[in-house]
Amino acid sequence: MDGESASEVIAGIYADGWSRIVATMIRFTGGDWNLAEECAQDAFTQALRTWPEAGVPRQPLAWLTTAARNRAVDRMRRASTEAAKLRRAAREPAPPPYTRDSEIPDERLELMFTCCHPALRLDAQVALTLRSLAGLSTAEIARAFLVSERTMGQRIFRAKQKVAHAVIPFRVPPAHLLPERLPAVLHVLYLLFNRGYDEPRDPAGLGREAIRLARVLVSLMPDEPEAQGLLALMLVQEARRASRFDQDGEPVILEDQDRARWDRELIGEGGAILERALRRRRAGPFQIQAAIAACHAAAPSTAETDWPQIVGLYDELTKVAPSPVVDLNRAVALAMAQGPEAALAALDALADSGRLDGYHLLAAARADLLRRVGRAAEAEECLREAIELAPSEGERRLLRRRLADW
Amino acid sequence: MKYLMLVCLDPDLDKSKVGDAPDVEEWVAENDGKGVRLLGDRVRPESDATTVRVRDGEVLLTDGPYVETKDLIAGFDVLECTDLDHAVEVASRHPMAWGGVIELRPFWGEDD
Numbered sequence: 001m002d003g004e005s006a007s008e009v010i011a012g013i014y015a016d017g018w019s020r021i022v023a024t025m026i027r028f029t030g031g032d033w034n035l036a037e038e039c040a041q042d043a044f045t046q047a048l049r050t051w052p053e054a055g056v057p058r059q060p061l062a063w064l065t066t067a068a069r070n071r072a073v074d075r076m077r078r079a080s081t082e083a084a085k086l087r088r089a090a091r092e093p094a095p096p097p098y099t100r101d102s103e104i105p106d107e108r109l110e111l112m113f114t115c116c117h118p119a120l121r122l123d124a125q126v127a128l129t130l131r132s133l134a135g136l137s138t139a140e141i142a143r144a145f146l147v148s149e150r151t152m153g154q155r156i157f158r159a160k161q162k163v164a165h166a167v168i169p170f171r172v173p174p175a176h177l178l179p180e181r182l183p184a185v186l187h188v189l190y191l192l193f194n195r196g197y198d199e200p201r202d203p204a205g206l207g208r209e210a211i212r213l214a215r216v217l218v219s220l221m222p223d224e225p226e227a228q229g230l231l232a233l234m235l236v237q238e239a240r241r242a243s244r245f246d247q248d249g250e251p252v253i254l255e256d257q258d259r260a261r262w263d264r265e266l267i268g269e270g271g272a273i274l275e276r277a278l279r280r281r282r283a284g285p286f287q288i289q290a291a292i293a294a295c296h297a298a299a300p301s302t303a304e305t306d307w308p309q310i311v312g313l314y315d316e317l318t319k320v321a322p323s324p325v326v327d328l329n330r331a332v333a334l335a336m337a338q339g340p341e342a343a344l345a346a347l348d349a350l351a352d353s354g355r356l357d358g359y360h361l362l363a364a365a366r367a368d369l370l371r372r373v374g375r376a377a378e379a380e381e382c383l384r385e386a387i388e389l390a391p392s393e394g395e396r397r398l399l400r401r402r403l404a405d406w
Numbered sequence: 407m408k409y410l411m412l413v414c415l416d417p418d419l420d421k422s423k424v425g426d427a428p429d430v431e432e433w434v435a436e437n438d439g440k441g442v443r444l445l446g447d448r449v450r451p452e453s454d455a456t457t458v459r460v461r462d463g464e465v466l467l468t469d470g471p472y473v474e475t476k477d478l479i480a481g482f483d484v485l486e487c488t489d490l491d492h493a494v495e496v497a498s499r500h501p502m503a504w505g506g507v508i509e510l511r512p513f514w515g516e517d518d
Contacts, residue, residue, distance in 0.1 A: 082516075119490055166512045167407045169489040 006052040009060070014044060015204060017061050019111050019133040020098040025068050026132075026170045028095055030085060033132055033160045035072060043067035066094040102172045106216045108133075109185070114172050116184035117163075124159040125184040126191065131156050134192055143391060144191045146325070146359060178221065186230045186286060189214055193234050197241070200249035200394075207238060218273075228277035229287030235270030236293040239263040251398050255302045267297045285321035288313055307337035324355040332365055340372040360389035364399060371406065380406070408513040409493045411446070413481040413502045427504035437485070442496055446483030452476075480506065 018040065025036035043064045057063040069092075076086050104110040111133050116125040123145065130136045130144075142152035162168065173181060189210045196206030214231040221227050243257040274290045292313045299305035314330035327350050335343030347366050356362045363386035371379035383403050390396040437443035452475070457468040480502065487493040490510070497508045 117490075119494075166510075167489040169491050171491060 006056055007048060009056050010044065010047050010051060013047075013060050013064070014135075017064065017097070018044075018135045019108055020061070021064055021068055022132055023098045023111050023114070023170070024065055024095050025072060028069060028089065028092070029072055029076075030089075031164065031167065031170060033128075033163060035075060037132055039068040039071040039075065040064075042071040046071075061097045062094075065097050069094040100172075103175060104172070104178075104220060106213065109213050109216055109220075110172055112185045112188055112213075113178060113181050114170055116181045116188070117168050118180050119166065119168055120159050120162060122184055122187070124155060124162075125181075126187045127152060127156050128159045128163075129184070129188045130191060134188070136192075136195065140195060141191075144194065146356070179224065182217075182221065182224060182227065185217070186226060189217075190230060190234070190286070193237075197237060197244075198392075200245035200251075207234070207241070210234060211238060223280075225277035225280045225282050226284040226286050228273050229284060229290050232270040232274035232277065233286055233290035233293055235266045235273070236290060236297050239266035239270070239297065249394065251394055253398070254296065259300065262297065267294070270294065271297075283316065283320070285317060288317045288320065292317075302336070305336065307333055311337050324350060324353070325359075328356065328359075328362055328365060335369055335372075340369045344369045344373060358389055360386045360391065360395065360399075363389060376406075407487055407489060407493075408444070408515075409485045409487060409490075410511045410513065411483040411485055411493070411497055411500075412479060412509040412511065413448075413483065413500065414478045414507045414509060415480050416506045417476065417478075419505065421505075424505045427501040428499055430501050433500050437483075437496060442485055442487060444484040444486055446481065448481040449479060 021040045021043065022036050025039050026033055029035045029039075046067050047060075047064060051057075073086075073090050076089055098107070098111075100107045100110045102110055104113060112129055115129040115133055118125075120128065127141050127145070130141050131138065138153050138156060139149045141156075142149040145152060147155075192206050193210035196202035196204065196208075196210070202208070211231070211234050214227065214234060217227045218224075218231050239262050240257065242263070243259070243261040244252055246252055270290065271294050274287065274294060277287050278291075292310055295306055295310050295313065310333040311330060314326060314333055317326050318330065327346070331343045331346040331350065334346060344366070347362070347369060350356060351362060351366065363382050367379045367382035367386060370376075370382055380403070383399060383406075387396050387399045387403070390399060434443065434446075452471040455469075455471045457470065457472045459466045459468075483500075485493055485496055487496060490512075493510050497503055497510055500508060502508060
């Protein structure tokens with residue numbers, strides 16, 4: 001087999017098998033998450049080195065699990081692990097690859113529920129799951145939470161410490177304990193979706209996978225309107241995917257998107273799911289965000305959008321899930337509903353609070369409003385600041401183009 | 407795995423919502439029997455507490471608690487459990503989980 005196809009096979013197994021191998025190794029090592037991740041990584045590295053020449057083994061997942069197990073025993077030996085623990089591990093053959101063992105009808109979903117233990121803070125549950133099971137980098141997770149990589153690294157480290165010290169077991173929760181873990185699992189899915197949504201192409205298929213898992217979740221927990229809310233939100237956003245980037249892969253803002261290319265079928269499906277959820281009269285953050293997305297999707301243009309309704313929905317969102325990003329989005333909607341002055345006052349207050357320091361979209365939104373109230377010099381300065389802060393080259397180019405157009 | 411179970415009062419608790427809490431004698435008997443509860447007791451209130459410090463080689467005593475906790479700590483138990491889920495299950499069947507608050511602290515142990 002040539003090298004290229006072997007590494008393609010490995011990439012395919014990685015997408016599906018990473019979390020299963022990590023889960024197997026967490027159990028094998030008696031709950032050592034760091035060791036489990038390192039061994040899984042080692043196993044894939046070894047596969048990349050040997051498979052192109054030796055060929056892909058007949059049972060790749062079993063091969064990788066065995067390789068990870070052997071690395072674990074090696075590493076435990078070198079770290080002079082407690083004798084009894086090492087003897088036990090060295091005697092134990094490689095465990096079979098992880099298979100699900102509960103009524104949760106999907107392996108990955110089952111692992112997410114297992115990972116999200118309520119003895120950890122919600123954000124720690126989400127970060128740990130994204131890092132250990134979904135294999136996102138600490139930097140990617142930090143960006144999603146709007147914190148520095150260092151802060152996120154410490155947060156994940158502390159979570160793993162508590163798992164080890166308090167002996168938090170890696171055990172699939174029984175059905176009656178799923179609801180208390182649901183908020184964390186929903187967040188994990190949404191952040192995975194967003195990770196895939198931020199790129200012109202989503203090579204790993206994170207968006208599709210998050211939607212697939214949300215569908216499984218909705219049928220598993222039909223009485224949870226927030227699960228439906230999340231699915232609706234993702235479907236309506238997915239519907240806009242084709243219009244979010246131009247041919248060169250540059251991001252296109254909502255106002256300039258070609259609405260004829262929005263997928264009406266997905267929008268319709270999302271809207272119907274949202275309606276069913278809202279009938280339960282337990283509106284939560286995902287249902288409200290889905291309602292906002294549906295409001296945009298229903299409008300023929302930016303000018304004809306029901307902005308007062310959107311401002312009202314952001315007010316609701318602030319009540320159930322306050323966050324500076326929600327305040328920012330509300331201010332942008334307020335500018336459309338009531339004009340730039342009111343919105344600028346809201347943004348200035350937000351900037352003064354320091355809660356979104358370093359966030360490029362705050363600077364970009366302020367620049368836009370300053371320009372609309374005729375404060376051109378300040379607007380330009382603010383937009384340059386946004387360009388400086390933007391996290392990707394694509395976003396920097398978008399903002400530079402805007403600066404050139406002014 | 408050993409856990410210290412701190413049994414605490416909750417001054418903000420609405421007594422009408424406590425419900426049908428389990429019996430503490432039964433809890434003690436059951437968990438002693440299983441070897442889960444290694445020891446434990448109620449402790450006397452803050453007015454009976456003494457704080458000890460050694461400074462410059464001299465033993466200094468203070469009448470009263472170290473931190474003004476308003477008599478939050480009512481007692482303690484030492485549990486031997488397989489993992490945190492097990493300890494949570496045991497703690498949740500103690501009457502003070504219903505009529506107060508229980509904090510679980512893992513023992514430091516031999517590692518690191």
